[in-house]
Each structure stands twice: as C-alpha cells, then as structure tokens.
Amino acid sequence: KPLALPGAHVVVTGGSSGIGKCIAIECYKQGAFITLVARNEDKLLQAKKEIEKHSINDKQVVLCISVDVSQDYSQVENVIKQAQEKLGPVDMLVNCAGMSLAGKFEDLEVSTFERLMSVNYLGSVYPSRAVIATMKERRVGRVVFVSSQAGQLGLFGYTAYSSSKFAIRGLAEALQMEVKPYNVYVTVAYPPDTDTPGFAKENQTKPLETRLISETTSVCKPEQVAKQIVKDAVVVTMGLFRTIALFYLGSFDSIVRRCMMQKAKSETVDKTA
Numbered sequence: 001k002p003l004a005l006p007g008a009h010v011v012v013t014g015g016s017s018g019i020g021k022c023i024a025i026e027c028y029k030q031g032a033f034i035t036l037v038a039r040n041e042d043k044l045l046q047a048k049k050e051i052e053k054h055s056i057n058d059k060q061v062v063l064c065i066s067v068d069v070s071q072d073y074s075q076v077e078n079v080i081k082q083a084q085e086k087l088g089p090v091d092m093l094v095n096c097a098g099m100s101l102a103g104k105f106e107d108l109e110v111s112t113f114e115r116l117m118s119v120n121y122l123g124s125v126y127p128s129r130a131v132i133a134t135m136k137e138r139r140v141g142r143v144v145f146v147s148s149q150a151g152q153l154g155l156f157g158y159t160a161y162s163s164s165k166f167a168i169r170g171l172a173e174a175l176q177m178e179v180k181p182y183n184v185y186v187t188v189a190y191p192p193d194t195d196t197p198g199f200a201k202e203n204q205t206k207p208l209e210t211r212l213i214s215e216t217t218s219v220c221k222p223e224q225v226a227k228q229i230v231k232d233a234v235v236v237t238m239g240l241f242r243t244i245a246l247f248y249l250g251s252f253d254s255i256v257r258r259c260m261m262q263k264a265k266s267e268t269v270d271k272t273a
C-alpha cells in the first residue's frame with residue numbers, strides 16, 4: 001500500500017526553495033526522480049545542484065521546468081506533459097508553490113487577495129488537474145497539498161493568506177472522495193512557521209499582532225517539516241479529526257464505489273451489445 005519512492009517520478013512545485021526544496025531532497029534521497037517546477041531559472045538550477053549531491057544511484061535525474069503555476073492552465077498542462085515525456089508518468093505531485101503576505105484587512109491591497117488566491121489555490125488546482133487522469137488510469141498516485149496552520153485557524157493579519165489556505169483543504173477533501181476508488185491518495189499538510197526564504201520575506205510585512213501571535217510558537221526547520229510531509233504522503237493514515245467523520249465519509253465512499261462499478265458494468269454491456 002505505501003508508495004515505493006525508489007524509481008518513482010515526483011513533481012514538486014515550489015521545489016527551488018524552502019520546504020519544497022527539502023521535500024525534493026527527501027524524495028531524492030529515497031531514490032526518486034524529481035521534476036522541480038518554479039519561475040526563476042537561476043534558483044531552479046541552484047536547487048538542482050544542491051539536490052544532486054544527495055543521489056543514491058547514477059540513474060537518478062533532477063529535471064527543472066520554469067513556469068508560473070498560477071497563470072495559465074494550458075501552460076501548466078504542457079509542463080506536466082514535458083515532465084512525463086522525460087521521466088514517465090507522475091507518481092507523486094507535491095503542490096508546494098505558494099506565498100504569504102500579511103497585513104490588516106483594510107491595509108492589504110485588493111490585488112493581494114487575488115494574487116494569493118491565484119498562487120496558493122489555483123496554483124494547486126492546475127498541476128493537480130493536469131496529473132489526475134493519468135493517476136486514475138494507472139491506479140497509482142499521490143497528490144500532496146501544502147496548506148498551513150493558518151489554513152486551520154484564521155489569524156490576525158492573515159485575511160488574504162488564510163482564506164487561500166482554507167480553500168486548499170476543501171479542494172483536497174472533495175478530490176480525495178473522487179479518486180480513492182482508483183487507489184489515488186490525497187494528503188494535506190498544515191505546517192507551522194518554518195525557517196525559509198519565504199518566511200523571512202513574510203516577516204517584513206507582518207503587523208505587530210501577527211508577529212506576537214507567531215512568537216508564541218517556535219519556528220521549525222524546513223528539513224523536519226519536509227520529512228513529515230513525505231512520510232504522511234507515502235504511508236497514508238487517518239488523523240484523529242478525520243476519524244470523527246469516518247461514518248459519513250465511509251458511507252459516501254461506498255456511494256462513489258457503487259457508481260464506479262455501475263458505470264463499469266454498463267460500459268461492458270454497451271461493448272457486448
């Protein structure tokens with residue numbers, strides 16, 4: 001049942017920096033082939049060099065593709081096609097590209113709400129949409145979404161950021177119900193503050209209140225956060241919260257399975273008729 005990382009093709013959006021780069025290193029160390037997706041080509045090449053230091057055999061490849069995951073679906077679809085041509089079907093997609101801007105609701109530009117929603121939310125929809133059909137056909141796949149603690153709690157200064165991270169949760173839970181009968185698993189990570197270039201940048205915009213709230217908890221190392229995210233994606237287990245909803249989800253899952261079987265049956269009837 002766990003995904004075998006040796007030889008697997010793992011696509012990491014936001015793989016050129018911070019948590020995403022550490023996720024790529026973690027998978028590479030376990031024998032995966034990696035595609036890094038981000039905008040800046042210099043940062044991509046830098047990250048590729050760093051990741052390649054951790055190779056465990058001489059067949060492993062790190063492919064870099066530059067694209068903005070939030071702009072144009074057909075561009076993102078093309079990137080996934082290119083990656084699949086070079087390294088085979090995607091076994092695991094990690095949606096880690098994202099950004100944060102903090103500020104009081106009335107101080108944030110309206111364009112910031114649009115930007116964060118498009119990068120954090122649509123930037124996770126597009127790559128997922130581009131890999132899911134093949135994963136379902138192959139009956140193999142993992143899709144990882146990176147939300148945030150601020151995707152579970154709305155916190156001062158995060159009106160734009162939190163909503164974009166809450167949106168990811170709705171997407172992930174609905175998608176999981178659709179793809180589970182095809183042996184495709186969706187996980188969501190809710191990391192705390194983590195010491196990355198993105199976090200340093202965010203700190204430049206944080207209101208005092210947000211800073212003080214943040215300081216009540218400690219800052220994690222990206223290597224540690226990445227390790228946990230990869231582990232949770234490879235061996236999918238159910239969290240405590242999900243157990244509460246178990247009865248409902250179980251009965252909904254059986255509706256979905258029944259529909260799948262009915263559809264398969266009517267398709268074979270069509271063929272034999």
Ligand SMILES: NC(=O)C1=CN([C@@H]2O[C@H](COP(=O)(O)OP(=O)(O)OC[C@H]3O[C@@H](n4cnc5c(N)ncnc54)[C@H](OP(=O)(O)O)[C@@H]3O)[C@@H](O)[C@H]2O)C=CC1
Pocket residue numbers: 013014015016017018019020037038039040041043067068069070096097098099100119123146147148149190191192193194195196197198199
């Ligand atoms: N650090 C933290 O405290 C926490 C972070 N998170 C989440 O984890 C994820 C990674 O964060 P972190 O490692 O700190 O961020 P970094 O800023 O260090 O890295 C972000 C990565 O995403 C890429 N990226 C950003 N925007 C786009 C875009 N539009 N298209 C393609 N790639 C893009 C960047 O490359 P480039 O700019 O070249 O495109 C870079 O590779 C984010 O989703 C963040 O919200 C969650 C909880 C805590």
Ligand SMILES: CCCCCCCCCCCCCCCC(=O)[C@@H](N)CO
Pocket residue numbers: 099100147148149150152153155191192193194198199202213214216217
């Ligand atoms: C059930 C959940 C328990 C949560 C405990 C609450 C502690 C809140 C402290 C502040 C957390 C801020 C997180 C934002 C991280 C983030 O996404 C940005 N740093 C991105 O750059």
